[in-house]
Structures are given as C-alpha cells and as structure tokens.
Amino acid sequence: NLEKCLTCDERRYKLNNDGSNMIPHKVLRYFPLTPRLKRLYMSKKTAADMKWHNEKRVDDDILRHPADGEVWKDFDKQHPTFSDDSQNVRLGLATDGFNPFGNMSTSFSMWSIILMPYNLSPWKCMKEPYCMMSLLIPGRSAPGRDIDVYFQPLIEELKNLWEHGVQTYDASNGQIFRMHAALMWTINDFPAYGNMSGCSTKGY
Numbered sequence: 001n002l003e004k005c006l007t008c009d010e011r012r013y014k015l016n017n018d019g020s021n022m023i024p025h026k027v028l029r030y031f032p033l034t035p036r037l038k039r040l041y042m043s044k045k046t047a048a049d050m051k052w053h054n055e056k057r058v059d060d061d062i063l064r065h066p067a068d069g070e071v072w073k074d075f076d077k078q079h080p081t082f083s084d085d086s087q088n089v090r091l092g093l094a095t096d097g098f099n100p101f102g103n104m105s106t107s108f109s110m111w112s113i114i115l116m117p118y119n120l121s122p123w124k125c126m127k128e129p130y131c132m133m134s135l136l137i138p139g140r141s142a143p144g145r146d147i148d149v150y151f152q153p154l155i156e157e158l159k160n161l162w163e164h165g166v167q168t169y170d171a172s173n174g175q176i177f178r179m180h181a182a183l184m185w186t187i188n189d190f191p192a193y194g195n196m197s198g199c200s201t202k203g204y
Contacts, residue, residue, distance in 0.1 A: 029136035030153050033115060034161065036132050037089055037181060038168045040117065047172035050119045054086035057121075065122045066090075066184070075184065087170060088180045089161075090118045094187040095196065097142050111137040111147070113154065118184065147195050158183055 003012055013022035041047040053067040066072050072090075076083035097111040113135035118125050137143055137150050160166075161181035168179040186196055194201035 026149070027138055028150050028153075029138075031132075031134055031136075033132060033134050033154065033157055033181075034166055037117070037161075037179065038166065040130075041087070041168050041170045041172075041179070044171045047170050049121065049124060050089070050117070051086045051172075052121045053090070053119050066092075066118050071184070075182070079182070082180055082182060085177070085180075086119075087168075087177055088182070091158075091181055091183045092116045092118055092185055092187060093183055095147075096189060096192050107140055109137075109139055109142045111135075111143060111150075113137075113151075115183075142195075144195055145198060148198070 004010065005012065010025070012024060014025055015021070016023055040050055053065065057065060057067055059068070061068075063069060082088050093113065093115050095111060095113045097109050099106065099108055100110045101108060112133055115132045115134050116125055117130060117132075120130060124130060134154050135150060137147070143150055158181065161179070165178040165180040167176055169176050186193075188196055190201040193199075
C-alpha cells in the first residue's frame, strides 16, 4: 500500500500518457532464499549430500569440484570459523537476460537471478532441482547498471545469512544448527558481468 519508497522517497507509480493509469516505475519478483536453503536439510538424503564437499570428496590434487580449487581453499584459510562447519552453504550466482517472447522485434527483457549450492557433489550442484531462482526482473528494457537496485533484497538476505545465520534442522543427524551462507562467485557473460560489477567490459 505504500506510495513512496522508504529508502529514497521516490514515488512508486508514474502516470501513463493520458493520465488515467498508474504504472509502477520498476517491477521485481523476489523469492526468498533462506526457506529453500533450510528445506535442503529437511530430507535425510539431501542433508547428507549437503556435506559431501567435506565428508565424501576425495582430496587428491585433481580438480573435480570447486572445493578442489585454490579459490575455495583460500576462502577457507581466510574464514576458518565458517569453513569449520561443513553444513554452512557455499553459493554461486548466475544471471542473464532474455526476451521471453522469442521475437527480437518485440521490446521486452526478462532477467533471472539463480543461485546454486556448491556443497553438493558435481553431479548434483548444477542440476535443475537445486538451482534456486531468487529474483525475476521484467521490463521494457534491460536493467543495465541499475541492476544493483533490484539486488537489494537478496543482498540484505545474504548479509544476514553471513553475519547472523539462521537456525536450521538437519534431518541427517536430528540436530538443530545455525546455518551460515557465503556467495563465492558469479557466473556471467561479459555484458552481464559489466552490469553486475559496475565496470566497463567494452570500449574505453
């Protein structure tokens, strides 16, 4: 029911050409992440799989999973409290835009932001059942550098998961623990990478 943004005090709606209808300046579909991460631990089988990166992974200096990589190991050294608990979640984020109508003459853009839990084994972590859509950004044009405005609710949730965590029930051992989460990296093509980082990926 709010008419103005609580943060910047901008009006929520603009009028169309004849002044009859109010049109929202921006539209965002947001799907909270925390309940879905907690749900991964409600199944005994999936809860055990969420600890695969620490309990079942073979560490033989062969790169089969991101946990074998130098970035993951360096992160563990920098944040030992987080890495000591194998139940904490490591996330990757992917985003890109597309035209849902499949017609390039129709001006419309749909951007989806999807998160993947990398705790799982390599034959599961990128599969469809474990890819979680967090944001859906529809509009007449791509969000461009303004994509950070749309990311605000997800960033707030990720900050809370990193700093405070959330109580979660682990069905594999029947215990309640405080689950934390960290965003390890993003997966983008260069135009989306430029929007996400606020840096130029073309020209001067």
